[in-house]
Amino acid sequence: MSPVRLFLFISFVHFGALALMTAKGSVSDTPESSPSDLVLPYPMSVPELDSLFSVEPTQDQIETARARLDPEQRDRLDDILGRGPDDLNRKILASFLATETGESGGMRTILFRLMGLGIVAYYVLSLRCYFQEGWGTTLARWAAFAVLSTCVFLGTGLALLLLT
Numbered sequence: 271m272s273p274v275r276l277f278l279f280i281s282f283v284h285f286g287a288l289a290l291m292t293a294k295g296s297v298s299d300t301p302e303s304s305p306s307d308l309v310l311p312y313p314m315s316v317p318e319l320d321s322l323f324s325v326e327p328t329q330d331q332i333e334t335a336r337a338r339l340d341p342e343q344r345d346r347l348d349d350i351l352g353r354g355p356d357d358l359n360r361k362i363l364a365s366f367l368a369t370e371t372g373e374s375g376g377m378r379t380i381l382f383r384l385m386g387l388g389i390v391a392y393y394v395l396s397l398r399c400y401f402q403e404g405w406g407t408t409l410a411r412w413a414a415f416a417v418l419s420t421c422v423f424l425g426t427g428l429a430l431l432l433l434t
Contacts, residue, residue: 273400280392284385284389287381287385326364326368327364327367327368328368331367331368332347332351332367335347335367347363350363351363351364362380365380366380393412393415394408394409394412397411397412397415
């Protein structure tokens with residue numbers, strides 16, 4: 271795949287996901303969307319994911335979420351929460367329930383975190399592929415770019431703030 275095609279594809283995916291996450295409606299307003307609709311194919315234990323999804327919901331948060339669901343969806347919720355601690359579906363759902371007690375903001379937080387990790391991984395892999403250097407050099411190059419771009423964005427933001 272050419273770099274231009276890859277860039278365009280990732281851009282469409284990025285802005286599509288961003289549009290979905292910033293939609294006006296709430297996830298809890300639609301009966302077809304619920305926390306129990308989350309289906310991922312395999313259990314997974316990755317340190318980055320473990321740190322993102324390490325929050326456990328309280329019993330009150332679980333009961334509040336259960337009260338919003340249909341009986342069939344409650345069974346699916348109980349099934350997912352009853353899985354082992356290494357199951358990715360369980361980690362995501364538990365973190366979602368603990369963050370916002372089933373409101374759309376919690377899922378947005380999780381999706382933004384995953385999207386941020388994906389963007390960082392994409393840039394690092396792109397740098398490594400383009401420059402064909404080792405991981406140490408690639409990570410140093412990415413860190414330098416991140417610092418410089420942060421300085422540019424902060425400087426631009428401050429300049430705009432002072433001018434307005």
